[in-house]
Amino acid sequence: MDVRKLGNIEVSPIGMGCMGLSHGYGEIPDRAYSIEAIRKAYAFGCTFFDTAEAYGPRPGVLGHNERIVGEAVHDFRRAVVLATKLHLDTNEVSAKGLEVVVREHLTASLDRLRTDYVDVYYLHRINPDIPVEDVAGVMGILVQDGLIRGWGLSQVDADTIRRAHEVTPLSAVQNIYSMLERGVEEEVIPYCLAHDIGVVPFSPIASGFLSGKVTAGSDFSHSDDVRKYVPQLRTENMEANQPILDLLESYAERKNATKAQISLSWMLHKYPNVVPIPGSKNQERILENLGAWNVHLTDGEFAALEAGLARIPVHGHRGFVERQGSSMANWNRR
Known part of the structure; x- marks a missing residue:
């Protein structure tokens, strides 16, 4: 198994998106099962685990997922790369100042993760009231202080990446990317390739559609199943x-x-700076997804697959950041 780089941080070619252990895909698994899932992923060879302060069964209650991840990796913390994310509230920043707020959120995340540093610290969403250049400046201070090794942005365009990177070099950008959502191939990935920034695709299996295991008959009725809002999973689009x-x-x-493994192998073959983080709450699916790093397409196979995809129109694009009104409140934690 090769390693890849997010900036100067080495990770396994595929990481584990841990959100589903706390939120987003219906009933969450037992805590012991979730911890076991992360430890099995590590034993399989995964060294990159992605979480966020916002991932939890209820909006506004921070840290559920971070606590699970922190407990799971505690015994081998130095051997893995942990990524987490923060949100910035305009009123909070206005009252306390940007650096104070970022440090408070980071300190809370460090406590929940049971560590003294975070490898990649993402801004979870761009707040239009807070210049991304200012955020980049604070992240640079945290890097100098040794509290984070690198930083990243989530769901951003190439211009935002450029403006942030010019202040403090980015380690990673986390955007939606799959065979069904290829918009980042136009500007985001080329910019990141040229500037040694890792690209971390979330939903790389298109919310399970590309696995073939999510069908028109799948039940998304649980109040905390965000898949009911994904256009690609509507019956007509499937x-x-x-x-x-x-x-x-x-x-x-x-x-x-x-x-699923073929879809992940396709993106690994296409770009050397891409590190997908498929998410699942099922241990078998988690290991299956990680196993994609052992599936290698030849150049000829890749070219034929690309040509085949080019002939097939995609239905039900989610777009840059999907909006479904107030019903998307939970989904926006992603």
């Missing part, structure tokens, strides 16, 4: 996007792999 699954299946049979 039916329209079936040719992509058929294409993946043809490669899966040839490579003795799963459709």
